[in-house]
Amino acid sequence: MKINFIDLKAQYAKYKDEIDEAIAKVLDSAQFIGGSELDSFESEIASFVGVKHAIGCSSGTDALLLSLMALDIKAGDEVITTPFTFIATAEVISFLGAKPVFVDIDESSYNINPALIEDAITERTKAILPVSLYGQCADMTSINAIASKHNLIVIEDGCQSFGAEYQGRKSCALSTIGCTSFFPSKPLGAYGDGGAIFTDDDAVAAKMRVLLNHGQKQRYRHSLIGLNARLDAIQAAILRVKLKHFSSEVAQRVAIGQRYSDLLKDTEAVTPVVADGNSSVYAQYSIRVKDRANVVEALSRADIPTAVHYPLPLHLQEAFNSLGYREGDFAVSERVSAQILSLPMSPFLTTSEQDMVVEALKKALS
Ligand SMILES: *Cc1c(COP(=O)(O)O)cnc(C)c1O
Numbered sequence: 001m002k003i004n005f006i007d008l009k010a011q012y013a014k015y016k017d018e019i020d021e022a023i024a025k026v027l028d029s030a031q032f033i034g035g036s037e038l039d040s041f042e043s044e045i046a047s048f049v050g051v052k053h054a055i056g057c058s059s060g061t062d063a064l065l066l067s068l069m070a071l072d073i074k075a076g077d078e079v080i081t082t083p084f085t086f087i088a089t090a091e092v093i094s095f096l097g098a099k100p101v102f103v104d105i106d107e108s109s110y111n112i113n114p115a116l117i118e119d120a121i122t123e124r125t126k127a128i129l130p131v132s133l134y135g136q137c138a139d140m141t142s143i144n145a146i147a148s149k150h151n152l153i154v155i156e157d158g159c160q161s162f163g164a165e166y167q168g169r170k171s172c173a174l175s176t177i178g179c180t181s182f183f184p185s186k187p188l189g190a191y192g193d194g195g196a197i198f199t200d201d202d203a204v205a206a207k208m209r210v211l212l213n214h215g216q217k218q219r220y221r222h223s224l225i226g227l228n229a230r231l232d233a234i235q236a237a238i239l240r241v242k243l244k245h246f247s248s249e250v251a252q253r254v255a256i257g258q259r260y261s262d263l264l265k266d267t268e269a270v271t272p273v274v275a276d277g278n279s280s281v282y283a284q285y286s287i288r289v290k291d292r293a294n295v296v297e298a299l300s301r302a303d304i305p306t307a308v309h310y311p312l313p314l315h316l317q318e319a320f321n322s323l324g325y326r327e328g329d330f331a332v333s334e335r336v337s338a339q340i341l342s343l344p345m346s347p348f349l350t351t352s353e354q355d356m357v358v359e360a361l362k363k364a365l366s
Contacts, residue, residue: 163249
């Protein structure tokens with residue numbers, strides 16, 4: 001029996017009848033773009049998150065891009081974000097000709113350190129783009145307070161934290177705009193690419209709906225330069241099925257993550273710290289170990305898959321050379337990226353599989 005890093009096959013096996021039926025319904029309707037599946041999905045997911053508007057789109061990356069476009073972020077503008085994330089977070093800023101300004105992370109949450117944000121604000125700063133990494137929301141209260149003091153917009157990159165709670169509210173409902181991804185391996189995954197944007201702001205929502213459909217409100221009348229960034233009906237139908245089961249999957253994720261932390265308590269592995277009032281959906285269950293290369297090798301010999309999220313912080317990526325950052329600029333991000341290691345995680349990881357992972361890990365650490 002081989003342990004999967006993320007068990008998507010077990011999930012499909014469990015919901016197969018419902019998913020097959022939902023896909024067949026779309027095929028029969030021949031309504032592949034837009035239509036009632038998308039409308040229903042958007043209203044169901046908006047109410048799950050607790051916001052007025054949910055806008056389905058083609059990916060988490062496009063959700064972020066559309067958010068920046070709706071706010072008119074352009075060349076000369078600066079957006080503050082974290083260097084310890086997937087490249088999409090900062091890529092969209094550069095793609096629009098604006099400048100990502102990195103701020104180091106907090107060593108316990110791995111999210112942007114709010115205490116360092118104000119020093120990075122200039123007259124050109126337009127927005128703060130915190131990431132809720134690994135499934136736990138960033139310190140949104142502090143970030144929102146800084147943003148309102150300096151008149152900045154906050155966009156939460158909730159691509160890994162969908163379903164997480166922060167002081168009684170849900171990820172993606174914590175600032176002007178929240179973005180998530182339905183990439184298959186994310187906590188709420190489609191069977192292809194997809195994403196969504198969440199906001200209570202009517203004007204921002206209306207503008208994003210126009211932007212994601214070639215800048216048209218009315219067919220062949222284009223008021224803005226936009227994109228084709230729509231969520232398709234088959235993905236919406238699949239996501240509606242998965243959303244029905246999502247709360248119980250989140251509960252499983254929380255339980256499995258907590259069990260990992262309990263089992264690893266007396267080892268040298270640094271386990272995730274979930275702040276009071278927060279829950280993590282453990283998009284990744286990531287620990288820190290000193291001798292990562294050897295641990296990865298030992299686990300791989302024991303047939304345990306692992307992954308590194310992320311081995312090189314963004315300020316040291318070749319694609320961002322022109323920003324002029326150097327090694328040493330963000331010491332915490334650099335240290336964490338050298339030690340971080342993600343273990344197999346999904347709501348379908350069994351107790352015995354988890355025991356095998358922990359046993360192999362303890363052996364590798366000793
Ligand atoms: C996955 C991810 C994205 C991008 O989402 P896609 O749907 O793959 O485009 C952006 N930010 C973070 C933090 C992610 O994990």
